[in-house]
Amino acid sequence: MTHSHFLIMPLISYSLVAFVGALISVAVLQRRRRAAMLPPGPPGDPFIGHLLRMPSADSPLVFHQWAQTYGPVMHLKVLGRSMIILDSYQAALDLLDKKGLIYSDRPKFTLYELLGWTPDLVLLPYGTKAQSIQRHMHQSYLSRQKVGDFKLMQTEEARRLVLTLMESPPEQYATLMSRFVTGIITQIVAGHRISSDHDPYLQISHSICDTFAKTGPPGTSPIDFFPILQHFSPWFPGAAHMGVVRTGRPAIRELHEYPLRMVKEQRKVGEAQPSFILEQLEKMEGEDEEQIKGAAANMFAAGELTTWTSLTVFVLAMVLHPEVQAKAQREIDLVVGDMRLPEFRDREDLPLVECILQETLRWMPPIPLGMPHYIGQDDMYCGMLIPKGSLIFANIRAMGLDESVYSDPTSFRPERYLPQPAGAGEPHFSNIAFGFGRRICTGQYVAEQSLWIAIASILATCTIANAVDENGSIIVPGIAMSDGLLRRVLHSSDRLSV
Numbered sequence: 161m162t163h164s165h166f167l168i169m170p171l172i173s174y175s176l177v178a179f180v181g182a183l184i185s186v187a188v189l190q191r192r193r194r195a196a197m198l199p200p201g202p203p204g205d206p207f208i209g210h211l212l213r214m215p216s217a218d219s220p221l222v223f224h225q226w227a228q229t230y231g232p233v234m235h236l237k238v239l240g241r242s243m244i245i246l247d248s249y250q251a252a253l254d255l256l257d258k259k260g261l262i263y264s265d266r267p268k269f270t271l272y273e274l275l276g277w278t279p280d281l282v283l284l285p286y287g288t289k290a291q292s293i294q295r296h297m298h299q300s301y302l303s304r305q306k307v308g309d310f311k312l313m314q315t316e317e318a319r320r321l322v323l324t325l326m327e328s329p330p331e332q333y334a335t336l337m338s339r340f341v342t343g344i345i346t347q348i349v350a351g352h353r354i355s356s357d358h359d360p361y362l363q364i365s366h367s368i369c370d371t372f373a374k375t376g377p378p379g380t381s382p383i384d385f386f387p388i389l390q391h392f393s394p395w396f397p398g399a400a401h402m403g404v405v406r407t408g409r410p411a412i413r414e415l416h417e418y419p420l421r422m423v424k425e426q427r428k429v430g431e432a433q434p435s436f437i438l439e440q441l442e443k444m445e446g447e448d449e450e451q452i453k454g455a456a457a458n459m460f461a462a463g464e465l466t467t468w469t470s471l472t473v474f475v476l477a478m479v480l481h482p483e484v485q486a487k488a489q490r491e492i493d494l495v496v497g498d499m500r501l502p503e504f505r506d507r508e509d510l511p512l513v514e515c516i517l518q519e520t521l522r523w524m525p526p527i528p529l530g531m532p533h534y535i536g537q538d539d540m541y542c543g544m545l546i547p548k549g550s551l552i553f554a555n556i557r558a559m560g561l562d563e564s565v566y567s568d569p570t571s572f573r574p575e576r577y578l579p580q581p582a583g584a585g586e587p588h589f590s591n592i593a594f595g596f597g598r599r600i601c602t603g604q605y606v607a608e609q610s611l612w613i614a615i616a617s618i619l620a621t622c623t624i625a626n627a628v629d630e631n632g633s634i635i636v637p638g639i640a641m642s643d644g645l646l647r648r649v650l651h652s653s654d655r656l657s658v
């Protein structure tokens with residue numbers, strides 16, 4: 161009895177060890193097999209992945225260079241989180257658009273949530289009730305047909321823009337263009353026309369843009385990787401963004417509260433102007449107010465810096481390419497004459513102005529890595545495994561640099577879009593600049609209208625030229641953009657003359 165007991169015990173232990181060993185080997189094998197099926201990417205560290213290789217600046221361009229070696233679908237891993245970078249339009253279309261059912265979610269962004277963005281459309285997971293209500297609100301109000309209603313207001317704002325540009329010193333041009341963009345959005349969202357430099361909307365908008373500039377691309381701060389850091393002071397290593405949370409959060413809350421509060425007050429006294437918020441208030445009551453606040457805040461946040469950046473990119477391009485400017489001005493003179501200013505009815509007859517808009521979006525897209533999508537299940541694409549839980553980035557900047565589509569892609573050449581033989585018949589960039597699939601930008605038509613009327617009005621009335629320094633020498637502006645979710649042009653010292 162005692163003997164057999166001694167015999168059985170080692171037997172059980174051996175079997176257990178063998179069983180656990182087999183389990184571990186199967187898991188390791190499975191891991192290796194999965195790893196072998198992942199899309200290619202640069203070599204990374206077994207523990208921290210590509211953390212130390214992540215570019216500290218101009219990530220879209222660096223990723224594009226890597227894609228020349230690893231292909232249009234690349235895999236990177238940072239602290240256990242998979243990132244898929246889509247470098248080609250085709251790959252973005254195949255996954256984000258055609259397989260939109262599984263590629264339309266957004267990841268959780270701890271830093272953005274701490275800043276107060278939680279209930280809003282842009283960051284909401286796909287398929288939630290809140291997301292579908294907010295998206296529907298946007299789509300119905302900002303649809304291609306509905307945005308026609310804004311044309312008159314956008315034309316008036318563009319007239320005001322050129323008038324103030326002519327009257328103001330160069331240092332104020334960027335602010336005036338920002339005011340043009342904010343002015344359009346406040347009218348659409350809250351029915352409010354900005355008439356003073358001290359308008360509360362301008363203050364809120366300024367603080368929001370400032371915060372965006374400090375946050376970096378979403379999901380990439382140390383707090384996103386280690387949410388525990390949110391409980392530390394900003395001086396603690398890795399927790400520096402908590403300082404941005406402290407300073408930025410009040411303005412983001414105000415952006416949610418102020419527009420609805422104002423429209424409700426005006427509605428009470430019968431003075432509310434037609435607007436997105438008013439329409440929604442009349443449709444729904446009570447418990448849906450949080451949705452309205454979120455959807456309205458999104459229009460400001462997603463629409464301002466993007467449109468403004470494109471406008472400043474246009475100015476920079478005109479400084480660097482006076483020949484393009486002169487040609488577009490001749491086109492406007494021929495079609496519009498000098499007795500009136502361009503209007504939306506002229507749009508079809510001004511192909512070069514249209515091409516300048518497209519080239520502005522391609523040359524320096526304001527959201528060069530798109531907004532990340534998230535996939536909640538494994539998927540296979542061209543024999544590669546797209547693992548569950550990956551962040552999917554469409555490298556919009558890279559798609560504009562694709563030499564098989566855009567010849568001499570780093571140059572600003574609007575004629576490329578003109579049909580042959582006048583141009584090269586290259587495809588418009590709107591299909592790419594505004595993102596993909598079910599999360600495509602809901603403000604695309606409004607943004608295109610704002611940009612078109614501003615570009616046409618500026619070209620019709622001003623000549624954009626280099627600034628000169630105190631010695632009278634011409635300043636050639638550098639082509640540089642800030643890092644972060646949304647890009648801004650840096651150091652563009654330009655001058656407009658009438």
Ligand code: HEM
Nearest residue numbers: 282459462463466467527531594595596599601602603607
């Ligand atoms: C030049 C101007 C603009 C550009 C280049 C732009 C680009 C983009 C891009 C790339 C995305 C991400 C799409 C994706 O996830 O695949 C996006 C999302 C979004 N944009 Fe825009 N945008 C612009 C202007 C606007 C304007 C004026 C508004 C509102 C009035 C707006 C509202 C939104 C919203 C709400 C989303 C989130 C959609 C969602 O998550 O379902 N955008 N935009």
